[in-house]
Amino acid sequence: MKAWRILWLALSFLVAILFVWGWQMLADYRIVSPVFLPGPDRAWRSLTLGFTTGDLGMKFLSTVERMFWGWLIASLLGIVLGAAIGTSPRLRTYLAPTLEFLRPLPASATIPVAIAMLGLSDGMVLSVIAFGALWPVLLATIHGFAAVEPRLYEVGRALRLSRPAVIFKIALPSASPDILAGMRLGLTVALILSVVCEMIAGRDGLGNWILLSARSFRAPDLYAGVILLGVLGYGTSVILAAVEGRLLSWRKRAR
Amino acid sequence: MNSDWWKGLVVPAVLLGLAELAMRFHGSVSMSLAAPTDIVIAFGRVLLNGSLLAATGGTLVSAGAGLIFGGFIGLLLGILFGLLAIVDRVMEVTIEAIRPIPSVAVLPIAMLIFGFGYRMEIAIVAFSCLWPVMIMTRAAVGGIEPRLLEVSRALRLSAVDRVIKVVLPAALPRIMVAFRLAAGIALVVAVTVEIAVNPLGLGYGILVAQQALQPDVMLAYLVWIGVIGWGLNVLLSLAQNRLFGRAGQVEVVR
Numbered sequence: 001m002k003a004w005r006i007l008w009l010a011l012s013f014l015v016a017i018l019f020v021w022g023w024q025m026l027a028d029y030r031i032v033s034p035v036f037l038p039g040p041d042r043a044w045r046s047l048t049l050g051f052t053t054g055d056l057g058m059k060f061l062s063t064v065e066r067m068f069w070g071w072l073i074a075s076l077l078g079i080v081l082g083a084a085i086g087t088s089p090r091l092r093t094y095l096a097p098t099l100e101f102l103r104p105l106p107a108s109a110t111i112p113v114a115i116a117m118l119g120l121s122d123g124m125v126l127s128v129i130a131f132g133a134l135w136p137v138l139l140a141t142i143h144g145f146a147a148v149e150p151r152l153y154e155v156g157r158a159l160r161l162s163r164p165a166v167i168f169k170i171a172l173p174s175a176s177p178d179i180l181a182g183m184r185l186g187l188t189v190a191l192i193l194s195v196v197c198e199m200i201a202g203r204d205g206l207g208n209w210i211l212l213s214a215r216s217f218r219a220p221d222l223y224a225g226v227i228l229l230g231v232l233g234y235g236t237s238v239i240l241a242a243v244e245g246r247l248l249s250w251r252k253r254a255r
Numbered sequence: 256m257n258s259d260w261w262k263g264l265v266v267p268a269v270l271l272g273l274a275e276l277a278m279r280f281h282g283s284v285s286m287s288l289a290a291p292t293d294i295v296i297a298f299g300r301v302l303l304n305g306s307l308l309a310a311t312g313g314t315l316v317s318a319g320a321g322l323i324f325g326g327f328i329g330l331l332l333g334i335l336f337g338l339l340a341i342v343d344r345v346m347e348v349t350i351e352a353i354r355p356i357p358s359v360a361v362l363p364i365a366m367l368i369f370g371f372g373y374r375m376e377i378a379i380v381a382f383s384c385l386w387p388v389m390i391m392t393r394a395a396v397g398g399i400e401p402r403l404l405e406v407s408r409a410l411r412l413s414a415v416d417r418v419i420k421v422v423l424p425a426a427l428p429r430i431m432v433a434f435r436l437a438a439g440i441a442l443v444v445a446v447t448v449e450i451a452v453n454p455l456g457l458g459y460g461i462l463v464a465q466q467a468l469q470p471d472v473m474l475a476y477l478v479w480i481g482v483i484g485w486g487l488n489v490l491l492s493l494a495q496n497r498l499f500g501r502a503g504q505v506e507v508v509r
Contacts, residue, residue, distance in 0.1 A: 008344045008345075008347075009347070009348070011344070011345055012344060012345050012346065012347040012348040012349070013348050015345050015346060015348065015349055016348040016349040016352060019349055035367070036364075036367055036368050093262045093263070094262050094263065094265055094266055095263075095266055096263065097263025097264070098263065098266050098267050100485075101481065101485050102481065104439055104442075104481070104484035104485050104487070104488045105477075105480065105481040105484050105485075106442065106443040106446040106447060106480060106484060107443075108443070108446055108447035108450050108451075108458070109446055109450065109457075109458065109461060109476075109477055109480045109481075110477070111450055112450065112461045112462050112464070112465035112473055112477075113287070113465070113473060113474070113477060115465055116287035116465050116468075116470060116473065117287040117288075188357070191357050192357045192358065192359050192447070195357060195359045195360060196359050196447055196450070196451050199359070199362075199451045199452070200450065200451055207359070207360075210360065210363045211362075211363050211451075211452070213363065214363030214364070214366050214367045215363075215366075217367070219367065222363050222364065222367065223364075225360070225363075226356060226360045226361065226363075226364065229356060229357055229360040230352065230353070230355050230356035230357075230360070233355030233356060233357055234351070234352075234355040237355060
């Protein structure tokens, strides 16, 4: 079974390589203008050049940093607020409609408001990312806490656990799959908002770099930046999936 | 629940009242905030001079067109991958390499190819709607009762007939869920693109209001964008319940 899996993976890698080769052919024979689509060789050269002689590494790191801090603030805030709202049915009836109304609001629409209040600063960028990434975590946490098996709460009452004890010993573990799913969604939002904020506010980072590359028709640099962003998106989701698997391994055993 | 509906309005009403009082007592002219009544007046102004409706039309047209293009491609790919397990496995690495690219990262590429305007925005919206529709369609098609497919084989239906007469109807409720989610994504991406670079629609309107130091107009736009997002969601949920009833209440996969 496992050997089959590896074989399929190898085959699908081969197909991916075939696609890259097709891309190279498209560029080599100038079927698509090289202004729009440089070959993978030129994008790769621009990528390595950016890392060895340029400051692409610094830009990459500043985007990662921005995304990470915004996401961390959002996650902590979301879990704390979500726990408070999720464990109290009264708070839920008062707040849920407001939250439901705010949920579909595009987070990027808050950028102009944040610029008006905080200017084109790093604080503005951080608060926009934190605000945008807060919603998935907050709503998932509320849902997770509200969906805890009621009998578990009854057990907590029978054992005369205090409210913090109930939250940490019963509700939080039981809601953790929902919370982690929300945090994963929040990370995607954080990456998108970091890139958008860098584009609008001109803060140094990958978003700014790809926009400037496009404006000055440096297509290889642009594709290098896009590839890097794809790697970043993929890498963070793989890391989070690994963390999730480790944190939730007790659930599999319990079943 | 029914007798408690007013409780949901208490918090926003109190917040609005406090904001109104704070702005009135503070009394200064702010460059970043406005009192709720001023926002309502500004909303009426942009509604009457037509700029709000024109901007709304621009955003909805690009979001809708992008959803249709991206959704259609995603639907085709999803059916293909769902029916033919070989194609699905062979394409795995390629798809997983392209999918994590954030939608805004393709923005400069679209800008380079199409310049500013509708086509560029539609292309980006289509790119971001493609993936969720594809993945959920694939799951929906893969989850079809195998006996239905056996029947279609026993009846010797052609491939096209099999898709149209068996696969699509069986997977339709879950495909509808995919399109509902994608519609929300389309609106978010359209507004984001407009705020970032594209000079049309609601996103551009809110940005211009901010740069013109008109906080009341800016906040009116923000509230309006929120209303549209909320309204779209409610409308699509209603349509889904109407069309599919309980069949539409399926679990969202991934």
